[in-house]
Amino acid sequence: MLYLQRQDYHKILAHCRKQLPQEACGLLAGRKDGENCQVEMVYLLTNMDHSEEHFSMDPREQFAALKNMRERNMELLGNFHSHPISQASPSMEDRRLAFDRGLRYLIASLSEKEPVLKVFMWQEMEMKEETLLIV
Numbered sequence: 001m002l003y004l005q006r007q008d009y010h011k012i013l014a015h016c017r018k019q020l021p022q023e024a025c026g027l028l029a030g031r032k033d034g035e036n037c038q039v040e041m042v043y044l045l046t047n048m049d050h051s052e053e054h055f056s057m058d059p060r061e062q063f064a065a066l067k068n069m070r071e072r073n074m075e076l077l078g079n080f081h082s083h084p085i086s087q088a089s090p091s092m093e094d095r096r097l098a099f100d101r102g103l104r105y106l107i108a109s110l111s112e113k114e115p116v117l118k119v120f121m122w123q124e125m126e127m128k129e130e131t132l133l134i135v
């Protein structure tokens, strides 16, 4: 289960909409309690690819975010990116790039009228959807 605060949900969505038609990306930090993850901080990053179909995070921004997490005693929980015109499920490329099995991967789809956010995590050989709770 991934808990996301409503203000962070809106922060992610606003960032994704602002980057349209390109994909947006960022990092999720917070605390882990067993299987439960509580997002306490969202970092909005630059998609260096400036692409509508894929993303790569700015390494300098990533480094700064990780440093900031350490200072706040937070853990990296995962990342997020948007799908401007496709559904909220991991693409072949997303699966290939999701190499950290301990992380959560949030995808925000803007292809429908209402945004759809889903979280995925590796379980054995598959990326399985995990429950996302907006609190």
Ligand SMILES: [Zn+2]
Residues within 6 Å of the ligand: 081, 082, 083, 090, 091, 094, 107
């Ligand atoms: Zn994707």
